[in-house]
Amino acid sequence: MDLSEKKILISGGSAGIGKALVDELIEKGARDIAVMGRTKRKMDKLEERYPSANFLKIQGDVSQLVDIKNAISAIDEEWGALDILVNNAGVVSASLLENLSDEDIISQININLTGLILLTKHALPLLKESSEGTIMNLSSGLGYIAMPFYSVYAATKSGVKHFSEAMRRELAEYPIHVMTVFPTATDTPMMETAKVDRAMDSPEEVARVSVKGLLEKEINVILGGQQRIDDIKENFEEPLKFDQKVAKLFDSLQVRAKEHRSM
Numbered sequence: 682m683d684l685s686e687k688k689i690l691i692s693g694g695s696a697g698i699g700k701a702l703v704d705e706l707i708e709k710g711a712r713d714i715a716v717m718g719r720t721k722r723k724m725d726k727l728e729e730r731y732p733s734a735n736f737l738k739i740q741g742d743v744s745q746l747v748d749i750k751n752a753i754s755a756i757d758e759e760w761g762a763l764d765i766l767v768n769n770a771g772v773v774s775a776s777l778l779e780n781l782s783d784e785d786i787i788s789q790i791n792i793n794l795t796g797l798i799l800l801t802k803h804a805l806p807l808l809k810e811s812s813e814g815t816i817m818n819l820s821s822g823l824g825y826i827a828m829p830f831y832s833v834y835a836a837t838k839s840g841v842k843h844f845s846e847a848m849r850r851e852l853a854e855y856p857i858h859v860m861t862v863f864p865t866a867t868d869t870p871m872m873e874t875a876k877v878d879r880a881m882d883s884p885e886e887v888a889r890v891s892v893k894g895l896l897e898k899e900i901n902v903i904l905g906g907q908q909r910i911d912d913i914k915e916n917f918e919e920p921l922k923f924d925q926k927v928a929k930l931f932d933s934l935q936v937r938a939k940e941h942r943s944m
């Protein structure tokens with residue numbers, strides 16, 4: 682795939698994994714990149730980093746339908762085309778369910794799942810005209826294996842996983858590759874309030890394997906190595922055995938999640 686000819690939209694491309702994805706895509710030849718985010722200042726900084734790239738900055742919130750429609754209209758007017766959609770914008774609020782605010786429950790679902798689905802829906806007419814399109818959805822390790830304190834976040838991320846799978850099958854007759862990325866703990870602004878007691882992946886590494894997966898048309902890019910694959914298998918085949926492992930981690934997970942909120 683020649684990225685220099687592709688028109689790309691990435692939600693949440695102004696920070697963390699999204700920003701690293703922008704870096705990696707440009708490194709691999711991309712020039713035309715639309716970035717959607719709520720904070721204009723963060724998007725302006727990208728332009729300063731890459732004066733030669735052609736950025737389309739779209740200030741908007743993926744949980745607002747009007748912003749989604751405006752974003753796609755802006756791309757249609759500017760480029761009249763879209764080849765790659767990266768659904769990366771996401772938020773997290775961790776807590777025992779009964780202590781999670783109703784607002785944080787609703788917002789996590791609206792941003793991480795409903796917004797991702799609606800942005801995909803409204804981008805599809807342009808994507809279907811591409812001769813070589815891609816939809817890359819950012820799920821999470823928690824989209825495969827759910828954990829206490831992350832019930833709502835995990836629900837949104839498993840929803841992303843299933844949505845990707847359905848869309849891949851629904852779009853089979855089109856030259857649109859649908860893929861999902863499952864990062865584990867990654868050192869980004871989202872994790873600043875989490876107390877993680879082990880080394881995290883770097884956003885650059887997540888971006889590197891994600892763009893490699895895009896170019897090689899992988900379906901699932903799963904971070905966390907062979908241990909993660911083994912855990913997914915065990916969680917599927919022997920959930921009660923896996924429950925016992927999680928029970929032993931309950932207290933340390935509680936410490937990790939206590940202040941973890943990035944909305």
Ligand SMILES: NC(=O)c1ccc[n+]([C@@H]2O[C@H](COP(=O)([O-])OP(=O)(O)OC[C@H]3O[C@@H](n4cnc5c(N)ncnc54)[C@H](OP(=O)(O)O)[C@@H]3O)[C@@H](O)[C@H]2O)c1
Nearest residue numbers: 693696697698719720742743770771821866867869870871
């Ligand atoms: N970091 C991890 O450990 C980890 C692990 C697994 C999966 N993930 C997933 O990877 C993705 C990126 O995470 P990250 O760690 O890079 O997050 P991050 O550092 O918090 O960056 C999130 C980006 O999304 C944008 N964003 C947030 N809410 C938005 C909204 N409603 N509308 C539009 N843009 C919005 C933010 O910009 P504004 O605030 O300006 O809108 C920012 O550019 C997320 O989907 C996350 O769930 C992350």
